Amino acid sequence: MAEQIKPWRIVAVRRLSEAQLEALSGMAEVDYFEDVDASNHADFMAALSKAHGLIGGKLKLSEAMLAKAPALQVVATISVGYDHLPLEALSRRGILLCNTPDVLTETTADTAFALIMATQRRLVELSNLVRDGGWHAHIGPEHFGVDVHGKTLGIVGAGRIGAAIARRGALGFGMPILYTAASPKPALEQELGAQRRDLEALLAQADIVCLSVPYNADTHHLIDADALSLMKPTAALVNVARGKVVDEPALIEALRRGRIRAAGLDVFAEEPLPADSPLSAMDNVVVxxxxxxxxxxxxxxxxxxxxxxxxxxxxGSGPLTPVNEDVWRRTFSEAQET
Structure with missing residues:
Protein backbone atom coordinates (compact mmCIF):
# COMPACT_ATOMS: atom_id res chain seq x y z
CA MET A 1 0.00 0.00 0.00
CA ALA A 2 1.37 3.38 -1.00
CA GLU A 3 2.15 5.78 1.81
CA GLN A 4 -0.51 8.43 2.29
CA ILE A 5 0.55 11.83 1.03
CA LYS A 6 -0.19 14.49 3.63
CA PRO A 7 -0.96 17.89 2.14
CA TRP A 8 0.14 20.02 5.08
CA ARG A 9 3.13 20.56 7.31
CA ILE A 10 2.63 21.71 10.90
CA VAL A 11 5.08 22.92 13.51
CA ALA A 12 3.94 22.26 17.09
CA VAL A 13 5.58 23.76 20.17
CA ARG A 14 4.84 22.26 23.64
CA ARG A 15 1.55 21.95 25.55
CA LEU A 16 0.04 19.30 23.26
CA SER A 17 -1.01 15.87 24.51
CA GLU A 18 -0.05 12.66 22.75
CA ALA A 19 -3.63 12.31 21.52
CA GLN A 20 -3.61 15.83 20.10
CA LEU A 21 -0.27 15.30 18.39
CA GLU A 22 -1.54 12.01 16.99
CA ALA A 23 -4.62 13.74 15.58
CA LEU A 24 -2.47 16.34 13.85
CA SER A 25 -0.08 13.66 12.59
CA GLY A 26 -3.01 11.91 10.91
CA MET A 27 -3.51 14.84 8.55
CA ALA A 28 -0.11 16.51 8.34
CA GLU A 29 3.62 16.11 8.67
CA VAL A 30 4.31 17.40 12.17
CA ASP A 31 7.57 18.79 13.52
CA TYR A 32 7.29 18.86 17.31
CA PHE A 33 9.47 20.94 19.62
CA GLU A 34 9.32 20.61 23.40
CA ASP A 35 10.64 24.16 23.49
CA VAL A 36 12.48 26.59 21.26
CA ASP A 37 15.70 28.22 22.39
CA ALA A 38 19.13 29.11 21.03
CA SER A 39 20.14 25.45 20.84
CA ASN A 40 17.42 24.46 18.36
CA HIS A 41 16.32 27.76 16.83
CA ALA A 42 17.89 26.89 13.48
CA ASP A 43 15.99 23.59 13.37
CA PHE A 44 12.78 25.39 14.33
CA MET A 45 13.25 27.92 11.52
CA ALA A 46 14.01 25.16 9.03
CA ALA A 47 10.72 23.48 9.95
CA LEU A 48 8.81 26.78 9.98
CA SER A 49 10.09 27.65 6.50
CA LYS A 50 8.03 24.75 5.11
CA ALA A 51 5.07 24.91 7.49
CA HIS A 52 1.46 25.70 6.65
CA GLY A 53 0.45 25.81 10.31
CA LEU A 54 2.07 26.70 13.63
CA ILE A 55 0.56 25.76 16.98
CA GLY A 56 1.77 26.09 20.54
CA GLY A 57 2.12 28.02 23.75
CA LYS A 58 4.43 30.97 24.33
CA LEU A 59 5.02 31.32 20.60
CA LYS A 60 7.24 34.23 19.71
CA LEU A 61 7.41 35.39 16.12
CA SER A 62 8.92 38.43 14.45
CA GLU A 63 8.37 39.91 11.00
CA ALA A 64 11.81 38.62 10.03
CA MET A 65 10.78 35.09 11.01
CA LEU A 66 7.53 35.38 9.07
CA ALA A 67 9.47 36.46 6.00
CA LYS A 68 11.20 33.07 6.09
CA ALA A 69 7.89 31.17 6.28
CA PRO A 70 6.27 31.75 2.87
CA ALA A 71 3.83 28.83 3.16
CA LEU A 72 2.48 29.73 6.60
CA GLN A 73 -1.31 30.11 6.64
CA VAL A 74 -2.39 29.71 10.29
CA VAL A 75 -0.93 30.45 13.71
CA ALA A 76 -2.88 28.88 16.59
CA THR A 77 -1.67 30.20 19.94
CA ILE A 78 -2.59 28.30 23.09
CA SER A 79 -3.42 31.46 25.00
CA VAL A 80 -6.01 34.18 25.16
CA GLY A 81 -3.51 37.03 24.95
CA TYR A 82 -1.60 37.50 21.72
CA ASP A 83 0.53 40.55 22.53
CA HIS A 84 3.59 38.32 22.02
CA LEU A 85 2.71 37.93 18.33
CA PRO A 86 2.94 40.52 15.51
CA LEU A 87 -0.76 40.73 14.63
CA GLU A 88 -0.39 43.47 12.00
CA ALA A 89 2.38 41.60 10.22
CA LEU A 90 0.38 38.36 10.28
CA SER A 91 -2.70 40.08 8.84
CA ARG A 92 -0.65 41.88 6.20
CA ARG A 93 0.73 38.54 5.04
CA GLY A 94 -2.72 36.92 5.06
CA ILE A 95 -1.86 34.62 7.95
CA LEU A 96 -4.77 33.74 10.21
CA LEU A 97 -4.24 34.05 13.96
CA CYS A 98 -6.42 32.10 16.39
CA ASN A 99 -6.44 32.23 20.20
CA THR A 100 -8.18 30.30 22.98
CA PRO A 101 -10.67 32.50 24.85
CA ASP A 102 -13.53 31.31 27.07
CA VAL A 103 -12.10 27.95 28.13
CA LEU A 104 -9.78 29.55 30.70
CA THR A 105 -12.21 32.14 32.05
CA GLU A 106 -13.32 30.36 35.20
CA THR A 107 -9.88 28.95 36.03
CA THR A 108 -8.22 32.36 35.74
CA ALA A 109 -10.98 33.88 37.87
CA ASP A 110 -10.26 31.20 40.48
CA THR A 111 -6.61 32.25 40.45
CA ALA A 112 -7.54 35.90 40.87
CA PHE A 113 -9.71 35.11 43.85
CA ALA A 114 -7.02 32.92 45.37
CA LEU A 115 -4.70 35.93 45.21
CA ILE A 116 -7.39 38.12 46.74
CA MET A 117 -7.81 35.72 49.65
CA ALA A 118 -4.07 35.26 50.10
CA THR A 119 -3.32 38.99 50.20
CA GLN A 120 -6.21 39.86 52.50
CA ARG A 121 -5.53 37.05 54.98
CA ARG A 122 -1.70 37.14 54.61
CA LEU A 123 -1.72 33.41 53.94
CA VAL A 124 1.73 33.04 52.39
CA GLU A 125 3.41 35.26 54.96
CA LEU A 126 1.81 33.42 57.89
CA SER A 127 2.41 30.01 56.34
CA ASN A 128 6.10 30.90 56.15
CA LEU A 129 5.96 32.03 59.78
CA VAL A 130 4.86 28.53 60.78
CA ARG A 131 7.34 26.78 58.47
CA ASP A 132 10.20 28.90 59.79
CA GLY A 133 9.38 28.04 63.42
CA GLY A 134 8.14 31.51 64.29
CA TRP A 135 4.75 30.50 65.71
CA HIS A 136 5.40 30.52 69.45
CA ALA A 137 2.19 31.96 70.90
CA HIS A 138 -1.32 33.02 69.97
CA ILE A 139 -1.43 35.14 66.83
CA GLY A 140 -1.85 38.78 67.80
CA PRO A 141 -2.91 41.94 65.96
CA GLU A 142 0.49 42.29 64.29
CA HIS A 143 -0.41 39.20 62.24
CA PHE A 144 -4.11 39.84 61.68
CA GLY A 145 -5.45 39.92 58.16
CA VAL A 146 -8.36 41.82 56.65
CA ASP A 147 -11.87 40.56 55.89
CA VAL A 148 -12.80 39.86 52.29
CA HIS A 149 -16.57 39.63 52.69
CA GLY A 150 -18.30 42.96 52.35
CA LYS A 151 -15.29 44.79 50.94
CA THR A 152 -15.61 46.76 47.70
CA LEU A 153 -14.09 44.95 44.73
CA GLY A 154 -12.97 47.04 41.77
CA ILE A 155 -12.63 45.20 38.45
CA VAL A 156 -10.47 46.98 35.88
CA GLY A 157 -11.60 45.39 32.64
CA ALA A 158 -15.01 43.71 32.89
CA GLY A 159 -14.64 41.21 30.06
CA ARG A 160 -15.22 37.47 30.48
CA ILE A 161 -12.59 37.01 33.18
CA GLY A 162 -13.38 40.25 34.97
CA ALA A 163 -17.06 39.36 35.08
CA ALA A 164 -16.27 35.90 36.47
CA ILE A 165 -14.15 37.45 39.22
CA ALA A 166 -16.96 39.89 39.99
CA ARG A 167 -19.46 37.03 40.35
CA ARG A 168 -17.25 35.28 42.85
CA GLY A 169 -16.98 38.45 44.88
CA ALA A 170 -20.62 39.51 44.77
CA LEU A 171 -22.33 36.13 45.05
CA GLY A 172 -19.82 34.37 47.26
CA PHE A 173 -18.61 37.16 49.53
CA GLY A 174 -21.26 39.87 49.38
CA MET A 175 -18.83 42.36 47.87
CA PRO A 176 -20.09 45.54 46.20
CA ILE A 177 -18.70 45.58 42.66
CA LEU A 178 -17.26 48.52 40.76
CA TYR A 179 -15.97 48.09 37.22
CA THR A 180 -14.33 49.91 34.36
CA ALA A 181 -15.14 49.07 30.75
CA ALA A 182 -15.18 50.79 27.38
CA SER A 183 -18.96 50.47 27.37
CA PRO A 184 -21.60 49.74 30.06
CA LYS A 185 -22.31 46.14 31.04
CA PRO A 186 -26.07 46.18 31.73
CA ALA A 187 -26.26 42.41 32.23
CA LEU A 188 -23.52 42.54 34.88
CA GLU A 189 -25.17 45.51 36.54
CA GLN A 190 -28.54 43.73 36.67
CA GLU A 191 -27.07 40.42 37.86
CA LEU A 192 -24.68 41.74 40.51
CA GLY A 193 -25.66 45.34 41.12
CA ALA A 194 -22.26 46.29 39.67
CA GLN A 195 -21.61 49.99 39.13
CA ARG A 196 -19.51 51.42 36.33
CA ARG A 197 -16.82 53.95 37.27
CA ASP A 198 -14.00 55.69 35.50
CA LEU A 199 -10.58 54.39 36.50
CA GLU A 200 -9.77 57.22 38.89
CA ALA A 201 -13.01 56.85 40.84
CA LEU A 202 -12.68 53.07 41.00
CA LEU A 203 -9.13 53.27 42.34
CA ALA A 204 -10.20 55.74 45.00
CA GLN A 205 -13.21 53.72 46.19
CA ALA A 206 -12.21 50.05 45.93
CA ASP A 207 -10.72 48.04 48.78
CA ILE A 208 -9.36 45.50 46.31
CA VAL A 209 -8.44 46.42 42.74
CA CYS A 210 -8.25 43.49 40.33
CA LEU A 211 -6.74 43.94 36.86
CA SER A 212 -8.08 41.84 33.98
CA VAL A 213 -7.53 44.08 30.95
CA PRO A 214 -5.76 42.99 27.75
CA TYR A 215 -2.28 44.41 27.23
CA ASN A 216 -1.87 46.95 24.46
CA ALA A 217 -0.56 50.47 23.94
CA ASP A 218 -3.51 51.94 25.84
CA THR A 219 -3.02 49.74 28.90
CA HIS A 220 0.79 49.89 29.09
CA HIS A 221 1.56 51.10 32.64
CA LEU A 222 -2.12 51.82 33.15
CA ILE A 223 -1.38 51.47 36.85
CA ASP A 224 1.50 53.87 37.40
CA ALA A 225 2.62 56.01 40.35
CA ASP A 226 -0.24 58.46 39.85
CA ALA A 227 -2.83 55.68 39.72
CA LEU A 228 -1.39 54.00 42.81
CA SER A 229 -1.52 57.31 44.68
CA LEU A 230 -5.31 57.33 44.23
CA MET A 231 -5.78 54.01 46.01
CA LYS A 232 -6.58 53.68 49.68
CA PRO A 233 -3.56 52.92 51.89
CA THR A 234 -5.54 49.89 53.10
CA ALA A 235 -6.21 48.63 49.55
CA ALA A 236 -4.71 45.66 47.73
CA LEU A 237 -3.85 45.32 44.03
CA VAL A 238 -4.30 41.99 42.23
CA ASN A 239 -3.02 41.47 38.69
CA VAL A 240 -3.99 38.51 36.48
CA ALA A 241 -3.78 40.54 33.25
CA ARG A 242 -0.25 41.22 31.96
CA GLY A 243 2.76 42.40 33.91
CA LYS A 244 3.33 45.53 31.86
CA VAL A 245 -0.13 46.85 32.69
CA VAL A 246 1.56 47.87 35.96
CA ASP A 247 4.58 50.15 36.32
CA GLU A 248 6.52 47.65 38.43
CA PRO A 249 9.06 50.06 40.01
CA ALA A 250 6.20 52.37 40.98
CA LEU A 251 4.33 49.44 42.55
CA ILE A 252 7.41 48.38 44.52
CA GLU A 253 7.82 51.91 45.83
CA ALA A 254 4.13 52.15 46.78
CA LEU A 255 4.33 48.86 48.68
CA ARG A 256 7.53 49.84 50.47
CA ARG A 257 6.11 53.16 51.59
CA GLY A 258 2.73 51.77 52.63
CA ARG A 259 0.84 53.75 49.99
CA ILE A 260 -1.09 50.53 49.39
CA ARG A 261 -1.28 47.60 51.77
CA ALA A 262 -0.60 44.56 49.60
CA ALA A 263 -0.38 43.07 46.12
CA GLY A 264 -1.17 39.67 44.61
CA LEU A 265 0.63 39.15 41.31
CA ASP A 266 0.45 36.32 38.80
CA VAL A 267 2.13 38.27 35.99
CA PHE A 268 5.24 40.42 35.75
CA ALA A 269 7.04 42.80 33.43
CA GLU A 270 9.75 40.18 32.95
CA GLU A 271 8.95 36.48 33.17
CA PRO A 272 10.23 34.44 34.86
CA LEU A 273 10.46 37.00 37.65
CA PRO A 274 14.18 37.80 38.18
CA ALA A 275 15.56 36.25 41.36
CA ASP A 276 16.69 39.67 42.59
CA SER A 277 13.26 41.32 42.17
CA PRO A 278 12.21 43.05 45.40
CA LEU A 279 8.71 41.71 44.86
CA SER A 280 9.74 38.16 45.75
CA ALA A 281 11.10 39.25 49.14
CA MET A 282 8.25 41.49 50.31
CA ASP A 283 5.94 40.12 53.01
CA ASN A 284 3.00 42.13 51.69
CA VAL A 285 3.26 40.63 48.19
CA VAL A 286 1.96 37.24 47.04
CA VAL A 287 3.67 36.11 43.83
CA GLY A 316 -11.64 24.92 5.20
CA SER A 317 -14.45 24.23 7.68
CA GLY A 318 -13.45 27.33 9.59
CA PRO A 319 -11.66 28.23 12.83
CA LEU A 320 -13.67 28.53 16.03
CA THR A 321 -11.99 31.59 17.55
CA PRO A 322 -10.11 33.66 14.97
CA VAL A 323 -8.46 36.91 16.06
CA ASN A 324 -8.02 38.58 12.67
CA GLU A 325 -11.32 37.30 11.33
CA ASP A 326 -11.08 39.50 8.25
CA VAL A 327 -8.17 37.36 7.05
CA TRP A 328 -10.32 34.25 7.31
CA ARG A 329 -13.28 35.87 5.55
CA ARG A 330 -11.04 37.08 2.75
CA THR A 331 -9.30 33.72 2.40
CA PHE A 332 -12.61 31.82 2.54
CA SER A 333 -14.21 34.07 -0.07
CA GLU A 334 -11.27 33.66 -2.41
CA ALA A 335 -11.38 29.88 -1.95
CA GLN A 336 -15.10 29.84 -2.75
CA GLU A 337 -14.54 31.80 -5.93
CA THR A 338 -11.83 29.47 -7.27
Whole structure:
Protein backbone atom coordinates (compact mmCIF):
# COMPACT_ATOMS: atom_id res chain seq x y z
CA MET A 1 0.00 0.00 0.00
CA ALA A 2 1.37 3.38 -1.00
CA GLU A 3 2.15 5.78 1.81
CA GLN A 4 -0.51 8.43 2.29
CA ILE A 5 0.55 11.83 1.03
CA LYS A 6 -0.19 14.49 3.63
CA PRO A 7 -0.96 17.89 2.14
CA TRP A 8 0.14 20.02 5.08
CA ARG A 9 3.13 20.56 7.31
CA ILE A 10 2.63 21.71 10.90
CA VAL A 11 5.08 22.92 13.51
CA ALA A 12 3.94 22.26 17.09
CA VAL A 13 5.58 23.76 20.17
CA ARG A 14 4.84 22.26 23.64
CA ARG A 15 1.55 21.95 25.55
CA LEU A 16 0.04 19.30 23.26
CA SER A 17 -1.01 15.87 24.51
CA GLU A 18 -0.05 12.66 22.75
CA ALA A 19 -3.63 12.31 21.52
CA GLN A 20 -3.61 15.83 20.10
CA LEU A 21 -0.27 15.30 18.39
CA GLU A 22 -1.54 12.01 16.99
CA ALA A 23 -4.62 13.74 15.58
CA LEU A 24 -2.47 16.34 13.85
CA SER A 25 -0.08 13.66 12.59
CA GLY A 26 -3.01 11.91 10.91
CA MET A 27 -3.51 14.84 8.55
CA ALA A 28 -0.11 16.51 8.34
CA GLU A 29 3.62 16.11 8.67
CA VAL A 30 4.31 17.40 12.17
CA ASP A 31 7.57 18.79 13.52
CA TYR A 32 7.29 18.86 17.31
CA PHE A 33 9.47 20.94 19.62
CA GLU A 34 9.32 20.61 23.40
CA ASP A 35 10.64 24.16 23.49
CA VAL A 36 12.48 26.59 21.26
CA ASP A 37 15.70 28.22 22.39
CA ALA A 38 19.13 29.11 21.03
CA SER A 39 20.14 25.45 20.84
CA ASN A 40 17.42 24.46 18.36
CA HIS A 41 16.32 27.76 16.83
CA ALA A 42 17.89 26.89 13.48
CA ASP A 43 15.99 23.59 13.37
CA PHE A 44 12.78 25.39 14.33
CA MET A 45 13.25 27.92 11.52
CA ALA A 46 14.01 25.16 9.03
CA ALA A 47 10.72 23.48 9.95
CA LEU A 48 8.81 26.78 9.98
CA SER A 49 10.09 27.65 6.50
CA LYS A 50 8.03 24.75 5.11
CA ALA A 51 5.07 24.91 7.49
CA HIS A 52 1.46 25.70 6.65
CA GLY A 53 0.45 25.81 10.31
CA LEU A 54 2.07 26.70 13.63
CA ILE A 55 0.56 25.76 16.98
CA GLY A 56 1.77 26.09 20.54
CA GLY A 57 2.12 28.02 23.75
CA LYS A 58 4.43 30.97 24.33
CA LEU A 59 5.02 31.32 20.60
CA LYS A 60 7.24 34.23 19.71
CA LEU A 61 7.41 35.39 16.12
CA SER A 62 8.92 38.43 14.45
CA GLU A 63 8.37 39.91 11.00
CA ALA A 64 11.81 38.62 10.03
CA MET A 65 10.78 35.09 11.01
CA LEU A 66 7.53 35.38 9.07
CA ALA A 67 9.47 36.46 6.00
CA LYS A 68 11.20 33.07 6.09
CA ALA A 69 7.89 31.17 6.28
CA PRO A 70 6.27 31.75 2.87
CA ALA A 71 3.83 28.83 3.16
CA LEU A 72 2.48 29.73 6.60
CA GLN A 73 -1.31 30.11 6.64
CA VAL A 74 -2.39 29.71 10.29
CA VAL A 75 -0.93 30.45 13.71
CA ALA A 76 -2.88 28.88 16.59
CA THR A 77 -1.67 30.20 19.94
CA ILE A 78 -2.59 28.30 23.09
CA SER A 79 -3.42 31.46 25.00
CA VAL A 80 -6.01 34.18 25.16
CA GLY A 81 -3.51 37.03 24.95
CA TYR A 82 -1.60 37.50 21.72
CA ASP A 83 0.53 40.55 22.53
CA HIS A 84 3.59 38.32 22.02
CA LEU A 85 2.71 37.93 18.33
CA PRO A 86 2.94 40.52 15.51
CA LEU A 87 -0.76 40.73 14.63
CA GLU A 88 -0.39 43.47 12.00
CA ALA A 89 2.38 41.60 10.22
CA LEU A 90 0.38 38.36 10.28
CA SER A 91 -2.70 40.08 8.84
CA ARG A 92 -0.65 41.88 6.20
CA ARG A 93 0.73 38.54 5.04
CA GLY A 94 -2.72 36.92 5.06
CA ILE A 95 -1.86 34.62 7.95
CA LEU A 96 -4.77 33.74 10.21
CA LEU A 97 -4.24 34.05 13.96
CA CYS A 98 -6.42 32.10 16.39
CA ASN A 99 -6.44 32.23 20.20
CA THR A 100 -8.18 30.30 22.98
CA PRO A 101 -10.67 32.50 24.85
CA ASP A 102 -13.53 31.31 27.07
CA VAL A 103 -12.10 27.95 28.13
CA LEU A 104 -9.78 29.55 30.70
CA THR A 105 -12.21 32.14 32.05
CA GLU A 106 -13.32 30.36 35.20
CA THR A 107 -9.88 28.95 36.03
CA THR A 108 -8.22 32.36 35.74
CA ALA A 109 -10.98 33.88 37.87
CA ASP A 110 -10.26 31.20 40.48
CA THR A 111 -6.61 32.25 40.45
CA ALA A 112 -7.54 35.90 40.87
CA PHE A 113 -9.71 35.11 43.85
CA ALA A 114 -7.02 32.92 45.37
CA LEU A 115 -4.70 35.93 45.21
CA ILE A 116 -7.39 38.12 46.74
CA MET A 117 -7.81 35.72 49.65
CA ALA A 118 -4.07 35.26 50.10
CA THR A 119 -3.32 38.99 50.20
CA GLN A 120 -6.21 39.86 52.50
CA ARG A 121 -5.53 37.05 54.98
CA ARG A 122 -1.70 37.14 54.61
CA LEU A 123 -1.72 33.41 53.94
CA VAL A 124 1.73 33.04 52.39
CA GLU A 125 3.41 35.26 54.96
CA LEU A 126 1.81 33.42 57.89
CA SER A 127 2.41 30.01 56.34
CA ASN A 128 6.10 30.90 56.15
CA LEU A 129 5.96 32.03 59.78
CA VAL A 130 4.86 28.53 60.78
CA ARG A 131 7.34 26.78 58.47
CA ASP A 132 10.20 28.90 59.79
CA GLY A 133 9.38 28.04 63.42
CA GLY A 134 8.14 31.51 64.29
CA TRP A 135 4.75 30.50 65.71
CA HIS A 136 5.40 30.52 69.45
CA ALA A 137 2.19 31.96 70.90
CA HIS A 138 -1.32 33.02 69.97
CA ILE A 139 -1.43 35.14 66.83
CA GLY A 140 -1.85 38.78 67.80
CA PRO A 141 -2.91 41.94 65.96
CA GLU A 142 0.49 42.29 64.29
CA HIS A 143 -0.41 39.20 62.24
CA PHE A 144 -4.11 39.84 61.68
CA GLY A 145 -5.45 39.92 58.16
CA VAL A 146 -8.36 41.82 56.65
CA ASP A 147 -11.87 40.56 55.89
CA VAL A 148 -12.80 39.86 52.29
CA HIS A 149 -16.57 39.63 52.69
CA GLY A 150 -18.30 42.96 52.35
CA LYS A 151 -15.29 44.79 50.94
CA THR A 152 -15.61 46.76 47.70
CA LEU A 153 -14.09 44.95 44.73
CA GLY A 154 -12.97 47.04 41.77
CA ILE A 155 -12.63 45.20 38.45
CA VAL A 156 -10.47 46.98 35.88
CA GLY A 157 -11.60 45.39 32.64
CA ALA A 158 -15.01 43.71 32.89
CA GLY A 159 -14.64 41.21 30.06
CA ARG A 160 -15.22 37.47 30.48
CA ILE A 161 -12.59 37.01 33.18
CA GLY A 162 -13.38 40.25 34.97
CA ALA A 163 -17.06 39.36 35.08
CA ALA A 164 -16.27 35.90 36.47
CA ILE A 165 -14.15 37.45 39.22
CA ALA A 166 -16.96 39.89 39.99
CA ARG A 167 -19.46 37.03 40.35
CA ARG A 168 -17.25 35.28 42.85
CA GLY A 169 -16.98 38.45 44.88
CA ALA A 170 -20.62 39.51 44.77
CA LEU A 171 -22.33 36.13 45.05
CA GLY A 172 -19.82 34.37 47.26
CA PHE A 173 -18.61 37.16 49.53
CA GLY A 174 -21.26 39.87 49.38
CA MET A 175 -18.83 42.36 47.87
CA PRO A 176 -20.09 45.54 46.20
CA ILE A 177 -18.70 45.58 42.66
CA LEU A 178 -17.26 48.52 40.76
CA TYR A 179 -15.97 48.09 37.22
CA THR A 180 -14.33 49.91 34.36
CA ALA A 181 -15.14 49.07 30.75
CA ALA A 182 -15.18 50.79 27.38
CA SER A 183 -18.96 50.47 27.37
CA PRO A 184 -21.60 49.74 30.06
CA LYS A 185 -22.31 46.14 31.04
CA PRO A 186 -26.07 46.18 31.73
CA ALA A 187 -26.26 42.41 32.23
CA LEU A 188 -23.52 42.54 34.88
CA GLU A 189 -25.17 45.51 36.54
CA GLN A 190 -28.54 43.73 36.67
CA GLU A 191 -27.07 40.42 37.86
CA LEU A 192 -24.68 41.74 40.51
CA GLY A 193 -25.66 45.34 41.12
CA ALA A 194 -22.26 46.29 39.67
CA GLN A 195 -21.61 49.99 39.13
CA ARG A 196 -19.51 51.42 36.33
CA ARG A 197 -16.82 53.95 37.27
CA ASP A 198 -14.00 55.69 35.50
CA LEU A 199 -10.58 54.39 36.50
CA GLU A 200 -9.77 57.22 38.89
CA ALA A 201 -13.01 56.85 40.84
CA LEU A 202 -12.68 53.07 41.00
CA LEU A 203 -9.13 53.27 42.34
CA ALA A 204 -10.20 55.74 45.00
CA GLN A 205 -13.21 53.72 46.19
CA ALA A 206 -12.21 50.05 45.93
CA ASP A 207 -10.72 48.04 48.78
CA ILE A 208 -9.36 45.50 46.31
CA VAL A 209 -8.44 46.42 42.74
CA CYS A 210 -8.25 43.49 40.33
CA LEU A 211 -6.74 43.94 36.86
CA SER A 212 -8.08 41.84 33.98
CA VAL A 213 -7.53 44.08 30.95
CA PRO A 214 -5.76 42.99 27.75
CA TYR A 215 -2.28 44.41 27.23
CA ASN A 216 -1.87 46.95 24.46
CA ALA A 217 -0.56 50.47 23.94
CA ASP A 218 -3.51 51.94 25.84
CA THR A 219 -3.02 49.74 28.90
CA HIS A 220 0.79 49.89 29.09
CA HIS A 221 1.56 51.10 32.64
CA LEU A 222 -2.12 51.82 33.15
CA ILE A 223 -1.38 51.47 36.85
CA ASP A 224 1.50 53.87 37.40
CA ALA A 225 2.62 56.01 40.35
CA ASP A 226 -0.24 58.46 39.85
CA ALA A 227 -2.83 55.68 39.72
CA LEU A 228 -1.39 54.00 42.81
CA SER A 229 -1.52 57.31 44.68
CA LEU A 230 -5.31 57.33 44.23
CA MET A 231 -5.78 54.01 46.01
CA LYS A 232 -6.58 53.68 49.68
CA PRO A 233 -3.56 52.92 51.89
CA THR A 234 -5.54 49.89 53.10
CA ALA A 235 -6.21 48.63 49.55
CA ALA A 236 -4.71 45.66 47.73
CA LEU A 237 -3.85 45.32 44.03
CA VAL A 238 -4.30 41.99 42.23
CA ASN A 239 -3.02 41.47 38.69
CA VAL A 240 -3.99 38.51 36.48
CA ALA A 241 -3.78 40.54 33.25
CA ARG A 242 -0.25 41.22 31.96
CA GLY A 243 2.76 42.40 33.91
CA LYS A 244 3.33 45.53 31.86
CA VAL A 245 -0.13 46.85 32.69
CA VAL A 246 1.56 47.87 35.96
CA ASP A 247 4.58 50.15 36.32
CA GLU A 248 6.52 47.65 38.43
CA PRO A 249 9.06 50.06 40.01
CA ALA A 250 6.20 52.37 40.98
CA LEU A 251 4.33 49.44 42.55
CA ILE A 252 7.41 48.38 44.52
CA GLU A 253 7.82 51.91 45.83
CA ALA A 254 4.13 52.15 46.78
CA LEU A 255 4.33 48.86 48.68
CA ARG A 256 7.53 49.84 50.47
CA ARG A 257 6.11 53.16 51.59
CA GLY A 258 2.73 51.77 52.63
CA ARG A 259 0.84 53.75 49.99
CA ILE A 260 -1.09 50.53 49.39
CA ARG A 261 -1.28 47.60 51.77
CA ALA A 262 -0.60 44.56 49.60
CA ALA A 263 -0.38 43.07 46.12
CA GLY A 264 -1.17 39.67 44.61
CA LEU A 265 0.63 39.15 41.31
CA ASP A 266 0.45 36.32 38.80
CA VAL A 267 2.13 38.27 35.99
CA PHE A 268 5.24 40.42 35.75
CA ALA A 269 7.04 42.80 33.43
CA GLU A 270 9.75 40.18 32.95
CA GLU A 271 8.95 36.48 33.17
CA PRO A 272 10.23 34.44 34.86
CA LEU A 273 10.46 37.00 37.65
CA PRO A 274 14.18 37.80 38.18
CA ALA A 275 15.56 36.25 41.36
CA ASP A 276 16.69 39.67 42.59
CA SER A 277 13.26 41.32 42.17
CA PRO A 278 12.21 43.05 45.40
CA LEU A 279 8.71 41.71 44.86
CA SER A 280 9.74 38.16 45.75
CA ALA A 281 11.10 39.25 49.14
CA MET A 282 8.25 41.49 50.31
CA ASP A 283 5.94 40.12 53.01
CA ASN A 284 3.00 42.13 51.69
CA VAL A 285 3.26 40.63 48.19
CA VAL A 286 1.96 37.24 47.04
CA VAL A 287 3.67 36.11 43.83
CA UNK A 288 2.72 33.22 41.54
CA UNK A 289 4.51 31.99 38.38
CA UNK A 290 1.83 32.98 35.83
CA UNK A 291 -0.54 30.16 36.78
CA UNK A 292 -3.81 31.82 35.77
CA UNK A 293 -4.89 28.94 33.51
CA UNK A 294 -2.49 26.32 34.85
CA UNK A 295 -4.72 23.36 35.65
CA UNK A 296 -4.66 20.03 33.84
CA UNK A 297 -8.26 20.39 32.70
CA UNK A 298 -7.97 23.95 31.41
CA UNK A 299 -4.62 23.60 29.67
CA UNK A 300 -5.88 20.49 27.86
CA UNK A 301 -9.05 22.33 26.81
CA UNK A 302 -6.99 25.28 25.56
CA UNK A 303 -4.73 22.99 23.55
CA UNK A 304 -7.74 21.18 22.07
CA UNK A 305 -9.33 24.47 21.01
CA UNK A 306 -6.06 25.47 19.35
CA UNK A 307 -5.95 22.13 17.52
CA UNK A 308 -9.56 22.57 16.38
CA UNK A 309 -8.77 26.10 15.20
CA UNK A 310 -5.75 24.94 13.22
CA UNK A 311 -7.47 21.96 11.63
CA UNK A 312 -10.63 23.91 10.84
CA UNK A 313 -8.65 26.64 9.13
CA UNK A 314 -6.51 24.27 7.07
CA UNK A 315 -9.32 21.99 5.90
CA GLY A 316 -11.64 24.92 5.20
CA SER A 317 -14.45 24.23 7.68
CA GLY A 318 -13.45 27.33 9.59
CA PRO A 319 -11.66 28.23 12.83
CA LEU A 320 -13.67 28.53 16.03
CA THR A 321 -11.99 31.59 17.55
CA PRO A 322 -10.11 33.66 14.97
CA VAL A 323 -8.46 36.91 16.06
CA ASN A 324 -8.02 38.58 12.67
CA GLU A 325 -11.32 37.30 11.33
CA ASP A 326 -11.08 39.50 8.25
CA VAL A 327 -8.17 37.36 7.05
CA TRP A 328 -10.32 34.25 7.31
CA ARG A 329 -13.28 35.87 5.55
CA ARG A 330 -11.04 37.08 2.75
CA THR A 331 -9.30 33.72 2.40
CA PHE A 332 -12.61 31.82 2.54
CA SER A 333 -14.21 34.07 -0.07
CA GLU A 334 -11.27 33.66 -2.41
CA ALA A 335 -11.38 29.88 -1.95
CA GLN A 336 -15.10 29.84 -2.75
CA GLU A 337 -14.54 31.80 -5.93
CA THR A 338 -11.83 29.47 -7.27
Missing amino acids: APHIGSATHETRDAMAQLAVDNLVGALV
